[in-house]
Amino acid sequence: MITVAQISDTHIRRPGLKAYGRVDTAAHLAAAVSHLNSLRPAPDIVLATGDLVDFGEAAEFAHFQRIVAPLAAPLWPIPGNHDGPAFWQAFPDAAARRRAEGEGYLVETGPLRxxxxxxxxxxxxxxxxxDPDGGSRRLDWLDTVLAAAPERPVLLALHHPPFATGIAHMDRQNLRQPERLAAVLEHHPQVLAVTCGHVHRSVATQFAGRPALICPSPAHAVALDLDPDGAPGFAMEPPGLLMHAWRDTGGRFGxxxxxxxPVGSFPGPFPFYAADGSLLG
Ligand SMILES: [Fe+2]
Known part of the structure; x- marks a missing residue:
């Protein structure tokens, strides 16, 4: 089994500052790191799918790095809209892979890419x-990377969901040209799921015929408001993360x-009992 944990939208600010004056995102991220380190089996890798900091400041990235330093598993990040140009300087290992690869990068863990x-x-x-200039370099790179290993299962991660959630103010800022991404995936059935961030909620749908997910934030959630005229807002719902588990169950891609x-400490696990009081094994 290969386990890939995912955190997203941590929105770290400089030490001592809360997001929106209200959310202690540093404490929330520290709790997520502690939770990830407690998981058994331990995650093989941890993805961080963007908006890791709030305003793209180098001091914010330094703060993020200090908080995730105790993480036992290697962390592989991708930028979100809040991260800005300082992102790649803050993550030299990821930046080196991206320079070598082209537009994005690839992490291999066992058979999973x-x-x-x-x-x-x-x-x-x-x-x-x-691309920001209207080109297709990033899609061409994706197509080439996928074509290089058509028999290896893939989890595709990006910040912006390529689908609408019904939360109107977020849907106005999701991934544009999603049909172009879908067109690439049509040629690559080994992409088993597409996972994103940006919306700070656990969301599941389909994209290009695959499961498509949004990872919750370990801090604040975007409020669930399906009114088309709903105003932007956030709520302090239970913090969360995703755990993707790949297993070789046979078939072409496992x-x-x-x-x-949910991130936190909860009572249990407790045993189950049958009606006669015997312990269920
Ligand atoms: Fe975002």
């Missing part, structure tokens, strides 16, 4: 499957199952 796709557009809250994991 995790492809990290940069969906950001400088200065814009929305993302795009196409199976990928994604679990939503």
């Amino acid at each position: 995790v492809v990290l796709f940069d969906s950001t557009v400088p200065g814009a809250p929305f993302g795009d499957a196409l 199976s990928l199952v994604s679990h939503v994991v």
Whole structure:
């Protein structure tokens, strides 16, 4: 089994500052790191799917790095719209892979390939499957990476969801040209799921015929408001992360199952008992 944990939208600020004056995102991320380190089996890798900091400041990235330093598993990040140009300087290992690869980068863990796709557009809250100049370099890179190993299962990760959630103010800033990304995936059935961030909620749908997910935030959630005229807002719902587990269950690509994991300490696990009081094994 290969386990890939995912955190997203941590929105770290400089030490001592809360997001929106209200959310202690540093404490929330520290709790997520502690939770990840407690999981058994331990995650093989941890993905961080963007908006890791709030305003793209180097001091914010330094703060993020200090908080995730105790993480036992290697962390592989991809930028979100809040991260800005300082992102790649803050993550030299990821930046080196990206320089070697091209537009995004790839992490291999056992037979599973995790492809990290940069969906950001400088200065814009929305993302795009196409390059900021309208080119298709990032999609061409994705197509080439996938074509290089057509029999290896893939989890594709990017910040901006390539689908609408019904939360109108977020849908206005999701991934543009999603049909172009879908067209690439049509040729690559080994992409078992597409996982994103940006919306701070656990969301599941289909994209290009695959499961498509949004990872919750370990801090604040975007409020669930399906009113088309709903105003932006956030709520302090239970923090969460995703745990993707790939297993070789036979078939061409094995199976990928994604679990939503609330972050925190909870009573249990407790045993189950049958009606006669005997312990269920
Ligand atoms: Fe975002």
